[in-house]
Amino acid sequence: MAIVNIAGKDVDVDEEGYLTNLADWNEDVAAYLAQEEKVEMTESHWEVVNFLREYYNEYQIAPAIRVLTKAIAKKLGPDKGNNKYLYELFPYGPAKQACKIAGLPKPTGCI
Amino acid sequence: MSDVTGGIDMDDETEGVVKKFMFLNRKAPYGTIYALESLEVVLISAAFDQDVSLAFVDDGVYQIVKGQHTKGIDQKNFSPTYRALEGYDIEKLYVDKDSLEARGLSEEDLLVDVQVLDSAAMADKMAEQDVVISF
Amino acid sequence: MLHIVNKSPLERNAVDTCLRLATKGSAVLLIEDAVYAATKGSAVSAKVQAAMANLKVYALAPDMEARGVAGRVMEGVNLVDYNGFVDLVAEHNNCQSWL
Numbered sequence: 001m002a003i004v005n006i007a008g009k010d011v012d013v014d015e016e017g018y019l020t021n022l023a024d025w026n027e028d029v030a031a032y033l034a035q036e037e038k039v040e041m042t043e044s045h046w047e048v049v050n051f052l053r054e055y056y057n058e059y060q061i062a063p064a065i066r067v068l069t070k071a072i073a074k075k076l077g078p079d080k081g082n083n084k085y086l087y088e089l090f091p092y093g094p095a096k097q098a099c100k101i102a103g104l105p106k107p108t109g110c111i
Numbered sequence: 112m113s114d115v116t117g118g119i120d121m122d123d124e125t126e127g128v129v130k131k132f133m134f135l136n137r138k139a140p141y142g143t144i145y146a147l148e149s150l151e152v153v154l155i156s157a158a159f160d161q162d163v164s165l166a167f168v169d170d171g172v173y174q175i176v177k178g179q180h181t182k183g184i185d186q187k188n189f190s191p192t193y194r195a196l197e198g199y200d201i202e203k204l205y206v207d208k209d210s211l212e213a214r215g216l217s218e219e220d221l222l223v224d225v226q227v228l229d230s231a232a233m234a235d236k237m238a239e240q241d242v243v244i245s246f
Numbered sequence: 247m248l249h250i251v252n253k254s255p256l257e258r259n260a261v262d263t264c265l266r267l268a269t270k271g272s273a274v275l276l277i278e279d280a281v282y283a284a285t286k287g288s289a290v291s292a293k294v295q296a297a298m299a300n301l302k303v304y305a306l307a308p309d310m311e312a313r314g315v316a317g318r319v320m321e322g323v324n325l326v327d328y329n330g331f332v333d334l335v336a337e338h339n340n341c342q343s344w345l
Contacts, residue, residue, distance in 0.1 A: 230266050242340065
């Protein structure tokens with residue numbers, strides 16, 4: 001557990017850098033978390049991050065990568081719902097990195 | 112099946128063998144940790160490409176009733192997560208008819224699509240499993 | 247299938263549901279507080295007795311002895327010790343615990 005100051009606001013993160021409280025999330029926080037992950041956020045990145053937040057709001061979990069890929073394919077099309085596309089955006093694992101930037105906990109079933 | 116491990120083999124010889132796993136849920140949510148723990152194990156099990164089913168029996172049927180709002184008890188409402196199971200390719204959800212009726216509930220009160228089974232059908236489902244994991 | 251139950255039939259419904267959902271020819275092993283279901287003269291004796299028409303019922307003797315009910319075993323219940331417990335698990339291709 002640590003506290004980081006983002007754009008003038010104190011935010012709790014866990015030992016791996018995930019937000020402790022989802023409610024702390026905003027775009028500034030996301031930008032900070034992305035910077036920590038060395039991910040340069042483009043519109044495509046935001047699309048995935050926002051998708052994850054919507055998924056979490058609906059189901060209360062961060063999806064496993066396989067589930068995320070399938071769900072994105074269903075909503076945004078197969079050219080985005082595939083491992084290659086998602087790993088290009090988030091090289092260290094879309095479920096892990098994108099979830100972190102989206103302010104979600106680490107995916108359940110992430111092994 | 113290995114008698115020693117109750118059928119859970121992780122060695123190379125059995126790689127690719129799909130077994131029937133049933134998670135048997137018999138406890139109401141929130142009062143104890145069983146329901147949530149079961150759900151987490153179920154989600155993790157999805158990664159192993161096995162034939163997974165869930166059974167809701169006795170107070171376990173309360174896990175999937177609609178209209179759960181947990182703000183007042185300061186616990187996470189995990190009921191929406193049952194609706195994510197389909198995305199994890201877990202689509203076999205069996206509910207015990209007697210248990211539903213004993214609680215004044217019907218299929219319409221449940222927040223996911225399920226198969227309601229009478230005692231004989233539920234008994235057969237359990238009997239055909241390789242592994243039944245109880246919560 | 248071997249069903250293993252460890253909850254008192256007078257406090258919880260695990261024994262009840264197990265007897266209802268065990269298929270014909272299955273074995274039911276009563277251990278810990280569930281051994282009370284193997285005693286005669288209780289409120290659930292008749293139900294257990296009736297279930298024995300289709301199921302083989304076993305009870306763990308050390309648990310009955312510990313609870314002072316070894317002398318009240320219902321007719322038709324097979325008593326086993328810990329080795330017998332292991333044999334039952336080994337004889338059946340799978341087992342299911344009722345928590």
